[in-house]
Amino acid sequence: xxxxxxxxxxxxxxxxxxxxxxxxxxxxxxxxxxxxxxxxxxxxxxxxxxxxxxxxxxxxxxxxxxxxxxxxxxxxxxxxxxxxxxxxxxxxxxxxxxxxxxxxxxxxxxxxxxxxxxxxxxxxxxxxxxxxxxxxxxxxxxxxxxxxxxxxxxxxxxxxxxxxxxxxxxxxxxxxxxxxxxxxxxxxxxxxxxxxxxxxxxxxxxxxxxxxxxxxxxxxxxxxxxxxxxxxxxxxxxxxxxxxxxxxxxxxxxxxxxxxxxxxxxxxxxxxxxxxxxxxxxxxxxxxxxxxxxxxxxxxxxxxxxxxxxxxxxxxxxxxxxxxxxxxxxxxxxxxxxxxxxxxxxxxxxxxxxxxxxxxxxxxxxxxxxxxxxxxxxxxxxxxxxxxxxxxxxxxxxxxxxxxxxxxxxxxxxxxxxxxx
Numbered sequence: 301x302x303x304x305x306x307x308x309x310x311x312x313x314x315x316x317x318x319x320x321x322x323x324x325x326x327x328x329x330x331x332x333x334x335x336x337x338x339x340x341x342x343x344x345x346x347x348x349x350x351x352x353x354x355x356x357x358x359x360x361x362x363x364x365x366x367x368x369x370x371x372x373x374x375x376x377x378x379x380x381x382x383x384x385x386x387x388x389x390x391x392x393x394x395x396x397x398x399x400x401x402x403x404x405x406x407x408x409x410x411x412x413x414x415x416x417x418x419x420x421x422x423x424x425x426x427x428x429x430x431x432x433x434x435x436x437x438x439x440x441x442x443x444x445x446x447x448x449x450x451x452x453x454x455x456x457x458x459x460x461x462x463x464x465x466x467x468x469x470x471x472x473x474x475x476x477x478x479x480x481x482x483x484x485x486x487x488x489x490x491x492x493x494x495x496x497x498x499x500x501x502x503x504x505x506x507x508x509x510x511x512x513x514x515x516x517x518x519x520x521x522x523x524x525x526x527x528x529x530x531x532x533x534x535x536x537x538x539x540x541x542x543x544x545x546x547x548x549x550x551x552x553x554x555x556x557x558x559x560x561x562x563x564x565x566x567x568x569x570x571x572x573x574x575x576x577x578x579x580x581x582x583x584x585x586x587x588x589x590x591x592x593x594x595x596x597x598x599x600x601x602x603x604x605x606x607x608x609x610x611x612x613x614x615x616x617x618x619x620x621x622x623x624x625x626x627x628x629x630x631x632x633x634x635x636x637x638x639x640x641x642x643x644x645x646x647x648x649x650x651x652x653x654x655x656x657x658x659x660x661x662x663x664x665x666x667x668x669x670x671x672x673x674x675x676x677x678x679x680x681x682x683x684x685x686x687x688x689x690x691x692x693x694x695x696x697x698x699x700x701x702x703x704x705x706x707x708x709x710x711x712x713x714x715x716x717x718x719x720x721x
Contacts, residue, residue, distance in 0.1 A: 313404035314344035447532035548635030582606035584640030
């Protein structure tokens with residue numbers, strides 16, 4: 301099959317952005333943490349730090365033990381989004397970006413012009429050179445080229461950092477056999493357990509399984525698609541759908557009391573509701589969690605007719621909060637999750653509150669517009685008073701926040717301009 305897909309995976313993206321911004325970090329091991337505290341965890345690490353055992357989730361104090369001299373820097377989400385957007389522009393100047401897969405990964409389609417191996421490789425090298433020239437030499441990437449996005453992603457992971465791997469028909473499945481079945485997109489921990497329960501514990505066995513066998517294990521057509529993707533058929537990667545919208549925040553010492561924790565929960569809920577409306581979704585449930593020291597805490601949830609009305613969601617938060625157990629204990633971390641998400645065609649308006657919610661919907665539109673135009677917390681609901689400066693934006697690799705929507709502090713961002721040629 302012809303080469304049709306090219307995946308660009310930015311290496312150690314957050315750490316690389318910091319090294320590009322701060323020359324004093326270049327040549328050093330770098331860990332990125334959400335807050336500068338020894339009890340915090342690394343959300344990213346440079347490759348030399350990884351080689352010494354520092355991974356995503358490693359506590360800062362443990363990272364210092366594993367990697368003496370490591371520089372721990374505080375995450376700057378808005379900066380990483382700025383770099384992400386600039387990188388997309390640069391790649392687009394070389395090859396059309398068909399899909400943004402995550403904050404550090406994009407997919408490009410190879411048209412007939414670039415499908416021959418030598419032209420595909422030349423285009424990949426051109427992308428690498430353009431990134432180094434126009435964004436910065438610290439922003440390296442690994443590129444995978446194959447017959448479909450699934451195999452191109454596999455290829456992009458096979459040589460890091462700064463790799464370039466091509467998988468052609470003759471390479472499959474031989475070059476895949478050294479991988480683990482969990483290395484493939486679409487095979488999470490639960491699916492891996494199901495495969496192993498059916499005796500499929502190697503890539504060789506996975507590749508040998510019939511279409512019908514995989515359909516049975518997956519419980520539907522996605523198993524057949526896995527069979528096809530492994531053989532280079534031109535199918536997209538498994539779609540990512542919003543199943544929940546949530547935010548959490550570790551409370552600073554001055555907010556580790558019940559009144560402040562509740563204010564932060566209101567702040568988190570208002571952020572989540574704004575995202576919900578921006579995505580055109582409605583939520584049918586709210587989950588609230590409070591953690592105390594040593595991992596103890598409580599969580600509770602409430603279901604209701606789907607809504608995107610901040611005031612209805614606020615009433616739900618109040619109900620959950622009022623039935624909390626163990627009152628009086630100092631909270632350490634709080635979080636909210638909106639679940640049972642549906643799009644407008646699947647939403648059934650509440651017979652008794654529909655007109656009221658429609659009227660409030662216009663109010664929410666105005667509030668959202670004011671916050672986008674004039675900055676975060678220009679207008680907010682009173683429950684969040686005293687906590688509006690907390691719960692900053694975070695980046696999950698599978699979701700790229702929009703600073704315009706999530707009310708990011710402009711002080712975190714900067715304009716990244718092309719380098720002069």
